[in-house]
Amino acid sequence: MPVDKVPDIVVGRLPLYLRTLNYLLEEGYEMVSSHELGRRLGISPAQIRKDLSHFGEFGKQGAGYDVKYLSTQLKHILHVDGVWPVALVGCGALGHALANYNGFVTKGFEIVLIFDNDPAKIGQVVAGKVIHDVADMPRLICEYGIRIAIVAVPSSAAQATVDVLVRCQVRAILNYAPINISVPPGVQVQNIDPSVHLQRMTYYL
Amino acid sequence: MPVDKVPDIVVGRLPLYLRTLNYLLEEGYEMVSSHELGRRLGISPAQIRKDLSHFGEFGKQGAGYDVKYLSTQLKHILHVDGVWPVALVGCGALGHALANYNGFVTKGFEIVLIFDNDPAKIGQVVAGKVIHDVADMPRLICEYGIRIAIVAVPSSAAQATVDVLVRCQVRAILNYAPINISVPPGVQVQNIDPSVHLQRMTYYL
DNA sequence: GCCTTCTTGTGAAAGCCATCACATATTCTA
């Protein structure tokens, strides 16, 4: 039954399934069971089957899932069967690392625009891309039809940056600034703050 | 009632509360209501009150929470009222950015050891710290009494790196490698993979 | 001092999510 309303928490696990399937593919697996997939992910087999059942019937009884086929299907479901052009805002140390990260393309993303507000950086080339002035964001993001942006600016500039992005029709934002940003309904946000992740673990130490 | 078994999902929100409280402090707030805190975080006031009630009664009826006091209490609960020494393994572009990130100390962490396996990098100084040979990890991590590590090595090296860390008594690992690592019970892991975060959003585009 | 307004902490209810368990189908072995 393909199209009920799928819980966010289920959608959040699909990229993990996809990532593991691609590793299995590299290792030469042709079929994989929910049991094996779950073992690798630390997730119960039942949960994996239930999650996938939201989108259709991908497995074969007695055999499991065709790795290549399920990978393809998940890419389609997640809308990463093509390559999304992505804008990167903020080209400090972290921005540099992200610009040079070569893991994006195979996952369905490519950084095609880089912005910074530092006059000393504007015009420089990073990872084969020119750093543009943030003042040109509205024009360029519109021209390129960008819908996804990565924010790697200081906390103090994050909300203003996001506001501009949202006005430019960006609908998905990966936020590296350690601050809560607010966006209108319909705009997706994911936050990455290493301190938050670390503090979540120290509770148990 | 301070000491029931607190759900993981509640623990995971505490760092977000703490982060926002510290911003409120900078803005000069002395008191804050669960309503205002929730508004900033996109979380319901009831949930914040319920979460905090797992650990005690921190608020005052009619007034709200003393920002400074609640911040202090949350730091204590999360065990970040001191500064944890942290080891960073892998000093590529991402490792460099993390080593130079100045946001850790105020959150309760300090990178005191950096490792890499590249002979060309070993001995170099990054952010005031010498890069050590990964071969010296067991000795140095033991000497420094490290319990927390950040893994920023290639996927192919991640599991082996983690295995060594676990043997060295590291009990919390922030993993930037885009792969699922397995650890024994009692070892905390948090994963950061930008592609996974992005794919989680593209579903909705 | 009194009344209004505000806010917390919490039991109860509602809603969401993970697990269980099994009918069904396929594969493997001999």
Added chain:
DNA sequence: TAGAATATGTGATGGCTTTCACAAGAAGGC
């Protein structure tokens, strides 16, 4: 070919999480 083993998809169950709603306490105005 038959029987054992394997594995999916799913209704039912149980547990966990969030929200609701309110008693009780505190602050502010006059």
